[in-house]
Amino acid sequence: MTAAPAVKALSCPNCGGTVSLRAAGYTVTVACEYCGSLLDVSHGEVRLLERYQQAVGRLDIALGTRGTIDGIEWEAIGHLDRSEGGSYPWEEYLLFNPYHGYRWLMWDGRGWSFGEMLTQTPVYEGGGLRVGDTRFEPFFAGGRAQVDAVVGEFYWRVKRGEAVKSDTWVAPGFMLSREENAQEVSWTVLRLLTPQEARAAFGVEAPRNPWPPLPHQPSPYRRAIAPMGWIAGLAVLFMLIAAVAFSGGRSLARATLPIAADGREQSATIGPITLNAPWQKVTIRARVPALDNGWVELDYALVDRKTQARYEAGAAAEQYHGVDSDGSWSEGSRGARVSVASVPAGSYDLVVDYKGNRWAGASGVIGSLAGDWRLQGSPGITLEASSGASFFDNWLIAALLIGLPFGWFLFRHIRFEQARQDQSDVGRTGLAAMFSGNDDE
Numbered sequence: 001m002t003a004a005p006a007v008k009a010l011s012c013p014n015c016g017g018t019v020s021l022r023a024a025g026y027t028v029t030v031a032c033e034y035c036g037s038l039l040d041v042s043h044g045e046v047r048l049l050e051r052y053q054q055a056v057g058r059l060d061i062a063l064g065t066r067g068t069i070d071g072i073e074w075e076a077i078g079h080l081d082r083s084e085g086g087s088y089p090w091e092e093y094l095l096f097n098p099y100h101g102y103r104w105l106m107w108d109g110r111g112w113s114f115g116e117m118l119t120q121t122p123v124y125e126g127g128g129l130r131v132g133d134t135r136f137e138p139f140f141a142g143g144r145a146q147v148d149a150v151v152g153e154f155y156w157r158v159k160r161g162e163a164v165k166s167d168t169w170v171a172p173g174f175m176l177s178r179e180e181n182a183q184e185v186s187w188t189v190l191r192l193l194t195p196q197e198a199r200a201a202f203g204v205e206a207p208r209n210p211w212p213p214l215p216h217q218p219s220p221y222r223r224a225i226a227p228m229g230w231i232a233g234l235a236v237l238f239m240l241i242a243a244v245a246f247s248g249g250r251s252l253a254r255a256t257l258p259i260a261a262d263g264r265e266q267s268a269t270i271g272p273i274t275l276n277a278p279w280q281k282v283t284i285r286a287r288v289p290a291l292d293n294g295w296v297e298l299d300y301a302l303v304d305r306k307t308q309a310r311y312e313a314g315a316a317a318e319q320y321h322g323v324d325s326d327g328s329w330s331e332g333s334r335g336a337r338v339s340v341a342s343v344p345a346g347s348y349d350l351v352v353d354y355k356g357n358r359w360a361g362a363s364g365v366i367g368s369l370a371g372d373w374r375l376q377g378s379p380g381i382t383l384e385a386s387s388g389a390s391f392f393d394n395w396l397i398a399a400l401l402i403g404l405p406f407g408w409f410l411f412r413h414i415r416f417e418q419a420r421q422d423q424s425d426v427g428r429t430g431l432a433a434m435f436s437g438n439d440d441e
Contacts, residue, residue, distance in 0.1 A: 060204050063152045067201035078152030085144045110210035112198040115190035129169050136169035136176045138426045139215050172218035213420040221413035232406045236399045252385040259356040259379045271349035279342050280387045287335040290379040291319045299353040304346050313338045
């Protein structure tokens with residue numbers, strides 16, 4: 001194993017401060033941490049390249065600080081202040097390990113990312129790029145990244161004001177950067193560090209939930225959507241199958257009840273009705289074929305012959321029509337349906353209390369069933385009671401309740417992805433973009 005390079009002390013020709021070379025033998029340029037002057041140390045002697053009078057401010061990570069990332073100890077040896085043509089500033093720390101080379105630690109004000117330069121060019125694939133098993137989508141294009149301040153040592157001749165063309169691609173948890181100048185093109189992959197990783201490595205802090213999200217920040221909701229969707233879908237499907245399986249209604253009783261022409265209240269008892277299952281739904285359907293501009297009120301009670309327990313429900317069949325300034329109109333139905341849920345087994349009587357009413361239309365008179373109804377024959381109600389009928393309303397409510405958590409996570413994910421993509425200058429839109437990405441971050 002090669003011995004670690006020794007730290008070498010030099011004197012800054014501009015301010016006389018002591019400059020430590022932590023990667024002696026590798027470093028080409030060093031910026032004095034006291035006055036910021038750029039020094040060339042590539043030929044043994046120290047040459048002043050550029051003099052800066054403004055002292056470098058305090059860094060979040062002091063040069064010479066060591067921290068462990070991915071099980072490897074890195075030392076911060078250089079720092080760059082960079083920006084997009086003077087706007088959108090960020091910071092980059094150059095990390096060094098004598099056995100593993102150089103890495104980058106980037107801070108953009110919202111999160112820390114750990115980067116490594118690639119030795120191979122990424123593969124173009126379907127409008128994006130692929131590096132290994134990770135596919136990157138375009139995010140920023142045609143940028144201009146410039147150096148605003150420099151301190152520490154570097155393996156190339158860096159200077160303030162130096163600018164390169166830049167493009168950026170992202171994948172959940174990763175960012176791919178391309179930088180180009182007149183001499184070369186370099187590619188760097190950066191992995192987003194969790195706040196815990198950054199704190200454990202160099203004692204720096206980062207917000208837990210930055211907003212808007214970072215360009216390469218994975219949605220915290222995306223992983224939960226698929227399993228929650230499967231669970232909700234299977235639960236709803238199971239309920240639907242069960243509803244269909246038990247919807248084969250068994251007829252319990254049929255009857256036709258006459259409606260008194262004078263509109264008095266009437267009562268009828270139908271039975272006995274035998275219910276065999278421990279619990280069942282009982283559906284009662286009523287139809288009044290002769291109903292015309294009127295309504296029939298219906299009150300039902302399933303009365304247990306043994307215990308006199310009552311299970312009640314109400315319905316109304318109503319049908320109206322007429323002519324107004326807009327022309328002919330009609331509304332209502334000659335039928336009515338109601339279900340009584342969870343009726344226990346037993347022998348029952350169905351007690352029906354009902355009353356027919358007539359609407360006189362333009363005259364505004366409301367009265368008993370008479371006159372025109374008699375011309376159509378004796379008006380009557382056809383009743384049928386059955387068990388095991390499909391209760392679609394309850395199924396729909398249950399399906400909505402089951403789907404609420406999935407819908408909430410889906411909404412949060414779409415909102416997160418929209419806020420993240422709004423920062424892009426490439427302009428990817430649509431639901432497909434919301435769900436794209438790799439699950440192997």
